[in-house]
Amino acid sequence: MPNDLADDLLRYIDAAPTPWHAVAETTRRLEAAGFCRLDEREKWTLKAGDRVYVVRAGTSVAAFQLGTEPVDRTGFRLVGAHTDSPNLRLKPNAAYAKAGFQQLAVEVYGGVLWYTWLDRDLSLAGRVVVATPDGGTRTHLVDFGRTAIARVPSLAIHLNRSVNTEGLKLNPQEHLAPVWALDGEGNRAGVRAEVAKQLARTGVKVEVEDVLAYDLCLYDVQPGARSGLVGEFIQSARLDNLASCHAGLTALLEKRDRRSTVGIVLYDHEEVGSRSAQGAASPFLRDCLERITLAHSDGAGDAFHRAIQASFLISADMAHGIHPNYAEKHEPRHQPVLGAGPVIKSNVNQSYATDAESMAFFVSLCRACDVQPQHFVVRTDLPCGSTIGPITAGELGIRTIDVGNPMLGMHSIREMAAAADVEKMIAVLRRFFA
Numbered sequence: 001m002p003n004d005l006a007d008d009l010l011r012y013i014d015a016a017p018t019p020w021h022a023v024a025e026t027t028r029r030l031e032a033a034g035f036c037r038l039d040e041r042e043k044w045t046l047k048a049g050d051r052v053y054v055v056r057a058g059t060s061v062a063a064f065q066l067g068t069e070p071v072d073r074t075g076f077r078l079v080g081a082h083t084d085s086p087n088l089r090l091k092p093n094a095a096y097a098k099a100g101f102q103q104l105a106v107e108v109y110g111g112v113l114w115y116t117w118l119d120r121d122l123s124l125a126g127r128v129v130v131a132t133p134d135g136g137t138r139t140h141l142v143d144f145g146r147t148a149i150a151r152v153p154s155l156a157i158h159l160n161r162s163v164n165t166e167g168l169k170l171n172p173q174e175h176l177a178p179v180w181a182l183d184g185e186g187n188r189a190g191v192r193a194e195v196a197k198q199l200a201r202t203g204v205k206v207e208v209e210d211v212l213a214y215d216l217c218l219y220d221v222q223p224g225a226r227s228g229l230v231g232e233f234i235q236s237a238r239l240d241n242l243a244s245c246h247a248g249l250t251a252l253l254e255k256r257d258r259r260s261t262v263g264i265v266l267y268d269h270e271e272v273g274s275r276s277a278q279g280a281a282s283p284f285l286r287d288c289l290e291r292i293t294l295a296h297s298d299g300a301g302d303a304f305h306r307a308i309q310a311s312f313l314i315s316a317d318m319a320h321g322i323h324p325n326y327a328e329k330h331e332p333r334h335q336p337v338l339g340a341g342p343v344i345k346s347n348v349n350q351s352y353a354t355d356a357e358s359m360a361f362f363v364s365l366c367r368a369c370d371v372q373p374q375h376f377v378v379r380t381d382l383p384c385g386s387t388i389g390p391i392t393a394g395e396l397g398i399r400t401i402d403v404g405n406p407m408l409g410m411h412s413i414r415e416m417a418a419a420a421d422v423e424k425m426i427a428v429l430r431r432f433f434a
């Protein structure tokens, strides 16, 4: 089954093992399409038709194409998603020796499905901050690449006889620490020394004592792949939510004149509650929209408020498709199927921002591109997940809908979705931006 967009999505995710790399790959694609970077510390001078982007803290990015009409007349058309995914991250003093091994102390970031991290081939990536000779610091992205350097080994069944019938119980402090070497003279240099060596391999010379700090994540070295009898599935890490970042980005990159100002905002920290300097609960998007309104409206005092009330946000985050082995976990009349198109998520308690008017708007977008939307509502006896949708809506007062493509195994180290849905969601978002 040929599906260039699904293959392009897998390449995007492979290039983005961490939120820092997701933003780097996103801005690489933006720049290739003529978007220019704006610095939040400088004055912004903007005009109709400009394509610009802003990065905050290295892990959140917003990009906009300014419309031919001022924003106080047209409002903003925005797609929001998140750059972070649940994973294991190194503690500051990570390396230690135990039982003949060198191990890494990790923290659990977000709602990791722990057992899926056992017996996988893992590598490390993230960012490091190093001291420079002039007394300052410099940040480098680092990626140990697709060679397995770490592993969280499972316990043999002979030492845990009841695991299959009673379930696997893991203590994250004790049982999720990866091994990355046998303990021995040559293997005790520690994480900072290995980071310096890895930077040297990419041509960056750094003394070990100049590595001041790091943010390092473990990731699965197995690249994303197509699977199924005719390649109808995609399986990869981080489909939640790099698939939605990729959909919004790909729709935005399309070159065409637009009357309205359109954009994407890809936030970090959704998986841990969005409360940070660059998360959805931060002023990041408001700051961008206010500054664009100042430069691209009639300049009246209420221009920003008029622009926001004329705006619409599609919050795109992956949805739970029905799992054939656990069909009873789904609401009987709301069972999104993989491959059958984008899912509209509803929750009257505002875990999702969807309401009848925003739903109707999205349904008509789908109709206009011959896509049939599906619906998700959680079972009434189960708690509901949430997204950046209600948080952004609450922060800005912007009309919002929550949607996403259906998938299985959310928060597994290797998730699964349908190749056909990639194109459908991008078609709807392109229509939204057109």
Ligand SMILES: [Zn+2]
Residues within 6 Å of the ligand: 082, 240, 241, 270, 317, 318
């Ligand atoms: Zn998500």
